[in-house]
Amino acid sequence: MNPRYNLLDEPWIPVRKGGATTMVGLKEALLWAHEIEALALASPLEEAALTRLMLAVLHRALDGPQGTNDLRRIYQEGRFPEDTLKDYLERWRDRFYLFHPEVPFFQVADLPEELHLPWTKLLPEFASGNNPTLFDHTFDDTPPAASLAQAARALVAHQSFVPGGLLKRYGVSSAPGGPLAVSAVFLPQGSNLFETMVLTLVPYEAAGDAPLWEEPPLRFKDLKEHRTRRPRTGRTRTYTWLSRALKLLPEEDTVRFILYGPGVCPEEVLEPDPFCAYREDKQARLVPVRLSEEKAFWRDFAALLPPRNGGSRLPPRVISIATELLKVLSFPLKVLGQVTDQAKVLSVRREVYPFPPRALAEEVAEEIEVALEVAEGLGAGLRGLARSMAEELLSLTRSPDPNEVKALARSLGLEISYWSELDRAFPSYLLILAEDSEAAWRLWQGSIEKAARSAWSICRQAAGTRPRALKALARGEAVLRRLLQKHLEEVS
Numbered sequence: 001m002n003p004r005y006n007l008l009d010e011p012w013i014p015v016r017k018g019g020a021t022t023m024v025g026l027k028e029a030l031l032w033a034h035e036i037e038a039l040a041l042a043s044p045l046e047e048a049a050l051t052r053l054m055l056a057v058l059h060r061a062l063d064g065p066q067g068t069n070d071l072r073r074i075y076q077e078g079r080f081p082e083d084t085l086k087d088y089l090e091r092w093r094d095r096f097y098l099f100h101p102e103v104p105f106f107q108v109a110d111l112p113e114e115l116h117l118p119w120t121k122l123l124p125e126f127a128s129g130n131n132p133t134l135f136d137h138t139f140d141d142t143p144p145a146a147s148l149a150q151a152a153r154a155l156v157a158h159q160s161f162v163p164g165g166l167l168k169r170y171g172v173s174s175a176p177g178g179p180l181a182v183s184a185v186f187l188p189q190g191s192n193l194f195e196t197m198v199l200t201l202v203p204y205e206a207a208g209d210a211p212l213w214e215e216p217p218l219r220f221k222d223l224k225e226h227r228t229r230r231p232r233t234g235r236t237r238t239y240t241w242l243s244r245a246l247k248l249l250p251e252e253d254t255v256r257f258i259l260y261g262p263g264v265c266p267e268e269v270l271e272p273d274p275f276c277a278y279r280e281d282k283q284a285r286l287v288p289v290r291l292s293e294e295k296a297f298w299r300d301f302a303a304l305l306p307p308r309n310g311g312s313r314l315p316p317r318v319i320s321i322a323t324e325l326l327k328v329l330s331f332p333l334k335v336l337g338q339v340t341d342q343a344k345v346l347s348v349r350r351e352v353y354p355f356p357p358r359a360l361a362e363e364v365a366e367e368i369e370v371a372l373e374v375a376e377g378l379g380a381g382l383r384g385l386a387r388s389m390a391e392e393l394l395s396l397t398r399s400p401d402p403n404e405v406k407a408l409a410r411s412l413g414l415e416i417s418y419w420s421e422l423d424r425a426f427p428s429y430l431l432i433l434a435e436d437s438e439a440a441w442r443l444w445q446g447s448i449e450k451a452a453r454s455a456w457s458i459c460r461q462a463a464g465t466r467p468r469a470l471k472a473l474a475r476g477e478a479v480l481r482r483l484l485q486k487h488l489e490e491v492s
Contacts (some may be wrong), residue, residue, distance in 0.1 A: 012149035034078055038189070045337075050157075052240075063206055075195070143257070179335065184288070186333060186336075186410065187318070323355075331355055333353050448488060
């Protein structure tokens with residue numbers, strides 16, 4: 001097989017340029033990043049993984065940045081150095097062929113031609129194997145054909161986000177997850193792709209590190225039975241970690257099936273990932289902040305702020321770099337990732353929030369934490385109110401079953417409506433906080449009260465007009481007034 005489909009040149013990365021969406025190769029994306037508004041990827045997992053792939057190229061080509069002064073110089077130049085990038089990419093051109101007899105990109109060339117799996121296994125948006133159906137109804141034996149561009153993007157995303165779990169192939173029973181399998185990923189956004197890349201180009205030490213294309217290619221014999229074990233350390237090595245041994249099986253210009261097996265087994269993780277936030281668990285270990293199926297990320301926004309009252313947490317390094325470069329300018333912050341339950345991917349998420357650099361000041365960070373605590377406190381009170389109302393509504397002739405109480409309390413819509421309203425209000429709070437803390441608190445206070453009263457109105461409708469319901473609602477009105485007074489007036 002002759003090498004084909006080189007990712008440096010082939011158009012496989014969707015970008016927004018001149019107000020329209022177009023496809024570019026990796027080389028064009030980097031050389032003309034200053035003329036590209038942004039990546040235009042439907043999948044949040046692809047967006048995170050491809051950003052890190054491009055950063056791995058930049059770190060190695062630029063041999064840095066060595067520090068913040070170096071980073072500031074790159075930012076002020078307004079584009080990446082063309083000759084430096086071209087020289088680097090040409091040096092490693094052969095390692096970027098998607099199909100190559102010896103070194104296919106991000107793959108293992110000599111995997112046994114045994115069980116063919118559908119290419120849809122690579123992305124959780126498709127139903128495959130153990131994944132629940134999120135967005136489609138494909139089947140393992142009749143997968144849709146993927147374009148080569150689709151397959152390439154899915155390949156890169158899978159290596160970063162594959163969940164850990166059972167594998168039972170080639171002498172292993174299970175395999176660990178990819179570097180971002182359980183982590184929320186934080187991605188500051190600039191006014192164009194160049195700025196976005198620079199805002200996430202954390203100062204870099206090249207010693208002891210190399211991306212997969214600069215290392216000897218791994219073979220099947222190296223990976224079966226987890227024979228290759230390494231500490232997950234080094235910036236570009238982590239960004240291009242071979243979590244699974246994969247091989248795409250092309251059918252002319254499409255892919256429907258792949259070969260699949262265990263990849264490199266991380267012995268330990270020695271370095272915090274600059275795209276991730278960490279907090280202390282019950283064993284006093286720093287663990288990555290995860291996305292939750294039950295709530296939007298903003299409710300955990302404190303994880304991005306400096307520790308308070310001697311607490312132990314580690315905000316993402318990319319946020320401090322972005323605030324240092326942009327000084328006082330707020331920037332959009334994307335929160336990307338997946339929600340998992342062991343090996344199952346329950347959902348994939350992309351949320352966007354304005355991030356005011358003032359938030360990293362100790363007094364402003366404390367104000368945000370107080371705002372979040374007030375919202376959570378009132379939310380817990382409303383949850384208790386819904387439960388007590390459900391108990392009263394069900395206790396007419398018998399002692400209610402706890403599961404029935406829980407189901408009825410949820411159906412009243414009190415807590416769900418409250419948080420849904422605040423989901424929309426929190427970004428506005430952050431925008432005003434960038435200019436005026438007092439005005440921001442007044443806005444947030446008003447938003448919380450409005451959300452609670454709006455949720456109560458929905459609850460009244462759900463409860464109905466039976467005499468017992470009216471009695472429960474009358475008591476609930478009094479409880480609501482006390483909750484609002486406790487959580488809003490005492491903080492003012």
